Amino acid sequence: MAGLRSTRRELLAASAAGVALVAPATALAASTVAARPDPPDERLRRLLTVELLLRYCYQHVLISSLLTPGARPVVELQAGHEQAHVHALSVELTRLSPSGAIPVGPTSVAAADRDLVRRNVTGRLGQLQGEKDALHLLLDVERVVVGAYFVALTKLEDRRLIALAISIMSAEAQHEALIGDLLYHGDAQRSVPYGLIQGTQ
Amino acid sequence: MVNPAGPPGRSRRALLGGATAALAGAASLTVSGCGAKAPAGAHSVHKTRPPVRQADITLLAGLLDLERHTVAAYTAGIPLLGHDQAKTAKQFLDEELQHTGELISLIKAAGGDAPPRRAPFDLGHPAGATGVLELLHGLERTQIVTYLDAIPRLSPGPVRAAAATILASDAQHIAILRQAQGKPALAGPFLTGAQ
Numbered sequence: 259m260a261g262l263r264s265t266r267r268e269l270l271a272a273s274a275a276g277v278a279l280v281a282p283a284t285a286l287a288a289s290t291v292a293a294r295p296d297p298p299d300e301r302l303r304r305l306l307t308v309e310l311l312l313r314y315c316y317q318h319v320l321i322s323s324l325l326t327p328g329a330r331p332v333v334e335l336q337a338g339h340e341q342a343h344v345h346a347l348s349v350e351l352t353r354l355s356p357s358g359a360i361p362v363g364p365t366s367v368a369a370a371d372r373d374l375v376r377r378n379v380t381g382r383l384g385q386l387q388g389e390k391d392a393l394h395l396l397l398d399v400e401r402v403v404v405g406a407y408f409v410a411l412t413k414l415e416d417r418r419l420i421a422l423a424i425s426i427m428s429a430e431a432q433h434e435a436l437i438g439d440l441l442y443h444g445d446a447q448r449s450v451p452y453g454l455i456q457g458t459q
Numbered sequence: 460m461v462n463p464a465g466p467p468g469r470s471r472r473a474l475l476g477g478a479t480a481a482l483a484g485a486a487s488l489t490v491s492g493c494g495a496k497a498p499a500g501a502h503s504v505h506k507t508r509p510p511v512r513q514a515d516i517t518l519l520a521g522l523l524d525l526e527r528h529t530v531a532a533y534t535a536g537i538p539l540l541g542h543d544q545a546k547t548a549k550q551f552l553d554e555e556l557q558h559t560g561e562l563i564s565l566i567k568a569a570g571g572d573a574p575p576r577r578a579p580f581d582l583g584h585p586a587g588a589t590g591v592l593e594l595l596h597g598l599e600r601t602q603i604v605t606y607l608d609a610i611p612r613l614s615p616g617p618v619r620a621a622a623a624t625i626l627a628s629d630a631q632h633i634a635i636l637r638q639a640q641g642k643p644a645l646a647g648p649f650l651t652g653a654q
Contacts, residue, residue: 339648346649404627411623412616420611424623428603428650431627432634436644439635446547450635453554454561455627456620 296413299355305423306347308377308406310363312399313340314370318383319392326389329440333396336433343426350422377402378458390441397437404430404457431455515618516571518609522622523562524577525605529598530555531580536591544588544639548595551632558625565621592640599633602626604652626650 316337319325325333348360364370371382374395379402381395407427414420438449533552537545563573585594606626613619633654638644646654 335645339645342648408620408623411620414616414619417611420619421607422649424607424610424619424626425649425651427623428627428630429645429648432630432645432650435631435634439638444543444547446550446635450550450554450628450631453557453628454621454624455631456624 298414298416298419299351299358301410301413302347302351302354302419303358303361305406305410306344306351307361307363308403309340309343309347310361311370311373311377312396312403313337313344314364315383315396315399316340318367318370319386319396322386322392324386324389324392329389329393332436332440336396336436339429339433343429346422346426350419374399393437393441397434397441398458400430400434400437401458404434404455405459406457408456409459430457513571515613516566516569518613519562519566519569519622520571520574522602522605522609522625523559523566523573525598525602526555526559526562526625527576528580529595529602530559532582532591532594532598535582536585536595539585539591540588544592547635547639551595551635554628554632558628561621561625565618569618589640592636596633596636596640599629599636600652600654602629603633603650603654607650607652630654 316333320330320333320337351358351360364373367383371384374382377399379395379398381391381398383395386392386395404427407423407430411420411423411427414423434455435450438451442448530552533548533555537548537552540548566573583594585591603626606622606629610619610622610626613622630650634644637646637654
């Protein structure tokens with residue numbers, strides 16, 4: 259996990275180094291992190307990839323018959339939102355990179371589970387035992403998605419993309435809150451525990 | 460502010476280090492030899508106060524004033540709420556206080572000074588719990604609209620990301636407040652000012 263934190267710190271530090279371009283060359287030479295080009299289409303492609311994983315998780319949970327009537331409408335609504343996010347990102351990616359590849363997302367439970375492992379999510383779609391498991395998995399993946407937007411916002415410069423990213427990141431944070439509300443029955447200290455929402459990386 | 464129970468990767472120190480370093484980097488004109496104690500990315504620069512940062516400080520100060528207004532409303536309104544709603548509102552108040560602390564940190568990192576607290580805030584005369592929830596809902600919505608407008612105009616990226624962590628928290632608040640008012644918690648797939 260320390261390695262992951264380092265990666266995130268490097269990303270933030272790299273942004274700082276990028277801004278320091280107004281400083282003299284000696285300051286740039288002293289920087290330990292080189293500013294690397296980060297094309298916005300690559301950034302969008304990463305966001306779309308993680309959104310596709312989240313959409314797949316919602317769809318799998320919905321068809322698994324694990325949800326009670328109390329939770330199902332919330333999960334159905336949020337699954338629809340994920341579809342809207344995927345569509346919006348796909349449109350922007352096509353605009354930025356008309357000939358570029360569009361990610362397709364996982365096509366099987368096994369593929370989704372491999373992606374979950376890669377992203378350090380502990381739950382597995384293939385091992386869900388009940389509603390609580392399913393909601394915890396969705397909560398964890400929502401947090402990964404929020405973290406992806408948080409990191410992307412340190413890099414994006416196009417105001418249109420920034421506006422889209424913050425509107426989706428905040429919507430995902432709302433999803434987190436409502437899943438938490440289902441899990442913890444209105445206990446805000448547990449369902450909305452953080453004042454600064456930056457997800458997990 | 461560190462989330463004591465936060466999951467791995469939620470280090471506020473890393474975020475503030477990045478945002479602070481970015482602000483210092485943007486303001487840098489001179490090179491110094493100070494090293495290990497400086498935040499990541501800022502070890503080679505001094506802060507100065509070029510005019511380019513004033514716009515960000517003004518934006519952040521406006522957001523801080525809104526957060527303080529909301530803190531005042533939660534503080535005044537909590538005694539009028541029922542037990543469960545008051546418990547939730549206290550949690551939200553704690554988080555709004557974190558937001559003010561975050562904004563003050565960002566303003567200072569940009570070389571500015573946090574403006575003094577404006578007082579008293581006009582909170583109107585909310586009638587009972589229903590009126591308090593309406594007041595809080597209105598203030599959270601105003602915050603959301605203002606953050607949505609301000610964040611794309613902030614720079615550099617780590618500062619935008621830091622402000623987005625506050626917006627996301629306010630988005631959670633408004634969802635729960637809407638639910639408490641008997642409204643649909645979510646107004647749509649994207650956060651807008653229509654909440």
